[in-house]
Amino acid sequence: MIQIKDLHKSYHMGSNSLHVLKGINFDVKQGELVSIMGSSGSGKSTLLNILGMLDEADEGQYILDNVPIKNLNEKIAAKYRNQFLGFIFQSFNLINYKSALDNVSMPLYYKGVKRKERTEKAMHYLEKVGLADWSHHLPSELSGGQKQRVAIARALASDPKVLLADEPTGALDTKTSYEVMELIQGINDDGKTILVVTHEPDIAQMTKRIVNLKDGLIIDDSPVQQVRASLHV
Amino acid sequence: MFSRDRWDEILEALNANKFRTFLTAFGVAWGIFILVVLLALTNGLKNGVTADFGDFATNSMFMWTQGTSKPYKGLPKGRYFNYKIDDVEAIKSTVPNIKYVSPRNQLGGYNGANNVVRGTKTGAFEIYGDYPEYIKQQPMDILQGRFISYSDIESKRKICVIGTGVERGLYDKGEEILGTYIKINGVNFLVVGTFKMSNSQGDGEQDASTIYIPFTTFGQAFNRGDSVGWMAITAEDGTSITSLKQQVFDVMKSRHKIHPDDDRAIGHFDLSEQFERVNGLFSILTIVGYFVGALVLMSGIIGISNIMLIVVKERTKEIGVRRALGASPWMIKSQILQESLILTILSGMVGISFGALLIWFLNYLLDMSGGPVENFANPSVGMQVVFVALIILVVSGVLAGLIPANSATKMKPVDALRIE
Numbered sequence: 001m002i003q004i005k006d007l008h009k010s011y012h013m014g015s016n017s018l019h020v021l022k023g024i025n026f027d028v029k030q031g032e033l034v035s036i037m038g039s040s041g042s043g044k045s046t047l048l049n050i051l052g053m054l055d056e057a058d059e060g061q062y063i064l065d066n067v068p069i070k071n072l073n074e075k076i077a078a079k080y081r082n083q084f085l086g087f088i089f090q091s092f093n094l095i096n097y098k099s100a101l102d103n104v105s106m107p108l109y110y111k112g113v114k115r116k117e118r119t120e121k122a123m124h125y126l127e128k129v130g131l132a133d134w135s136h137h138l139p140s141e142l143s144g145g146q147k148q149r150v151a152i153a154r155a156l157a158s159d160p161k162v163l164l165a166d167e168p169t170g171a172l173d174t175k176t177s178y179e180v181m182e183l184i185q186g187i188n189d190d191g192k193t194i195l196v197v198t199h200e201p202d203i204a205q206m207t208k209r210i211v212n213l214k215d216g217l218i219i220d221d222s223p224v225q226q227v228r229a230s231l232h233v
Numbered sequence: 234m235f236s237r238d239r240w241d242e243i244l245e246a247l248n249a250n251k252f253r254t255f256l257t258a259f260g261v262a263w264g265i266f267i268l269v270v271l272l273a274l275t276n277g278l279k280n281g282v283t284a285d286f287g288d289f290a291t292n293s294m295f296m297w298t299q300g301t302s303k304p305y306k307g308l309p310k311g312r313y314f315n316y317k318i319d320d321v322e323a324i325k326s327t328v329p330n331i332k333y334v335s336p337r338n339q340l341g342g343y344n345g346a347n348n349v350v351r352g353t354k355t356g357a358f359e360i361y362g363d364y365p366e367y368i369k370q371q372p373m374d375i376l377q378g379r380f381i382s383y384s385d386i387e388s389k390r391k392i393c394v395i396g397t398g399v400e401r402g403l404y405d406k407g408e409e410i411l412g413t414y415i416k417i418n419g420v421n422f423l424v425v426g427t428f429k430m431s432n433s434q435g436d437g438e439q440d441a442s443t444i445y446i447p448f449t450t451f452g453q454a455f456n457r458g459d460s461v462g463w464m465a466i467t468a469e470d471g472t473s474i475t476s477l478k479q480q481v482f483d484v485m486k487s488r489h490k491i492h493p494d495d496d497r498a499i500g501h502f503d504l505s506e507q508f509e510r511v512n513g514l515f516s517i518l519t520i521v522g523y524f525v526g527a528l529v530l531m532s533g534i535i536g537i538s539n540i541m542l543i544v545v546k547e548r549t550k551e552i553g554v555r556r557a558l559g560a561s562p563w564m565i566k567s568q569i570l571q572e573s574l575i576l577t578i579l580s581g582m583v584g585i586s587f588g589a590l591l592i593w594f595l596n597y598l599l600d601m602s603g604g605p606v607e608n609f610a611n612p613s614v615g616m617q618v619v620f621v622a623l624i625i626l627v628v629s630g631v632l633a634g635l636i637p638a639n640s641a642t643k644m645k646p647v648d649a650l651r652i653e
């Protein structure tokens with residue numbers, strides 16, 4: 001599903017430049033649940049943003065679902081993001097003046113889905129994350145865990161190939177974090193490919209494979225015995 | 234371009250910050266309001282002043298006699314003379330492009346001594362001896378009967394056409410008027426018509442207290458012979474009376490033995506020249522009105538651009554999120570453009586409506602005040618002004634949205650998302 005080869009990325013600030021990714025190689029297959037770990041500043045978000053086409057690599061190869069991602073113009077990048085990818089952010093990034101339902105509908109709106117079908121689908125995914133009763137509430141009326149569930153429903157709405165989650169539990173307490181991980185595990189059980197960036201080992205243990213980043217390189221990449229979040233809830 | 238989804242998106246976004254939306258809208262509404270009201274006031278002033286000209290054919294002059302100021306051909310200076318009825322024909326036949334020449338005589342006056350009697354009722358009115366053409370120079374509505382005709386002129390009939398003020402002064406309400414007689418300076422005249430000035434403004438009372446009789450009858454009945462008091466001369470459309478008047482003067486000078494350089498002997502008032510002067514003044518006023526209005530409007534537009542810029546800055550993160558969800562740059566841009574467009578157009582409409590309301594109210598007050606207000610009448614703006622204002626609004630709405638819309642999509646989505 002995802003193949004990257006020799007990926008490099010530097011940030012330039014004035015005359016200084018910071019080499020963040022120094023040649024990353026890894027593959028993710030359909031249906032995997034991978035966590036990317038590493039200390040703060042190790043380049044996890046940078047890697048995930050490149051995978052999400054929100055940022056561009058300086059060098060290297062990236063193939064997503066057999067499509068080479070290279071020198072895309074913004075219009076095509078937007079289309080690919082809509083088709084292939086669902087994002088889950090640490091700070092939820094819901095649009096504060098839209099209801100839960102409308103937030104979930106947004107990727108479908110940009111996909112060009114008709115209003116009626118859009119509402120039906122969005123409602124379906126809200127049900128799936130257990131928030132059908134909250135569909136008309138604004139984000140400000142929801143708890144942190146509920147907001148992240150709405151964000152997950154939104155990421156799922158356009159039925160993308162891959163979910164990319166950057167510290168999805170970073171802003172949540174332990175109990176809520178496990179509930180969110182339980183949801184993510186459930187979605188992965190249905191066959192969705194998911195990448196989770198985290199620096200919390202217990203969260204990483206709930207995935208099926210841990211990729212460890214340090215100083216811009218992968219120092220370890222190994223499968224783990226998945227801990228079911230439901231055991232902790 | 235404006236699907237229902239788009240509408241929802243735009244209204245939601247505008248609704249998300251009501252206060253800001255209100256302020257923005259207010260700037261534009263205020264600008265266009267000022268523009269509309271300013272132009273309406275200019276128009277009102279213009280209508281008021283041009284109404285003082287009445288609707289007398291503007292390409293006209295009045296010409297009368299004054300004493301000569303130079304001796305000529307053995308005649309002394311300071312000599313008085315009169316135009317004669319033959320002069321009319323002389324002008325018509327020698328000066329080209331003259332449309333009407335109306336010789337006129339006047340008797341009595343507004344606010345003068347009583348000069349008309351009917352039974353026990355009396356009144357002081359202005360009596361004019363006129364030719365049938367006069368009604369073409371001074372448009373009036375014949376309410377009953379008819380105006381003076383050429384057969385009246387030829388037969389020197391003792392008939393008259395009276396104004397509504399004369400009617401009020403000499404007749405009871407509902408009384409039959411046509412076919413009755415009134416006595417003007419002791420001479421009986423048959424009333425054959427009543428009139429009202431087509432567009433009476435300012436001098437309404439005076440106009441209404443007027444009686445027209447045939448010019449020839451006037452000469453005979455009041456001992457003027459074939460003397461002409463003054464003439465009202467109108468040029469053909471397309472030729473200005475100002476350019477013809479010297480020729481008219483020359484004809485008169487040669488016929489009345491006046492020194493060719495004696496410019497004092499013939500008095501005249503050139504309506505067309507005065508009218509042009511006033512019109513020129515109002516073109517300047519209108520331009521000033523447009524200019525000031527446009528400046529006010531421009532400040533409103535700059536306000537919108539500013540606010541849209543802030544809006545986009547504030548919403549950079551939201552725009553980043555939308556792009557992560559698959560919004561293309563064009564979708565983002567067109568939404569921002571449409572937001573600013575709708576904001577400007579809607580608030581512009583509000584400004585125009587309030588302007589129209591104020592103008593309506595002013596007109597209402599003018600109507601209520603009864604009598605005409607000095608130099609002010611019927612403030613209004615043309616549809617084309619409103620249309621131009623709307624075009625300006627649309628263009629400025631697009632411009633106001635363009636810069637922020639562009640800046641919104643220039644950065645990488647990841648940078649937009651990082652902003653708090």
Ligand SMILES: Nc1ncnc2c1ncn2[C@@H]1O[C@H](COP(=O)(O)OP(=O)(O)O)[C@@H](O)[C@H]1O
Pocket residue numbers: 011012013018020038039040041042043044045046047
């Ligand atoms: N846009 C940027 N400009 C400059 N430096 C950046 C930028 N984004 C990230 N960095 C730097 O790159 C390094 C890696 O950042 P990041 O990928 O966010 O790390 P992580 O998510 O693992 O904490 C950090 O040192 C960070 O300060």
Ligand SMILES: [Mg+2]
Pocket residue numbers: 044045046
């Ligand atoms: Mg990070």
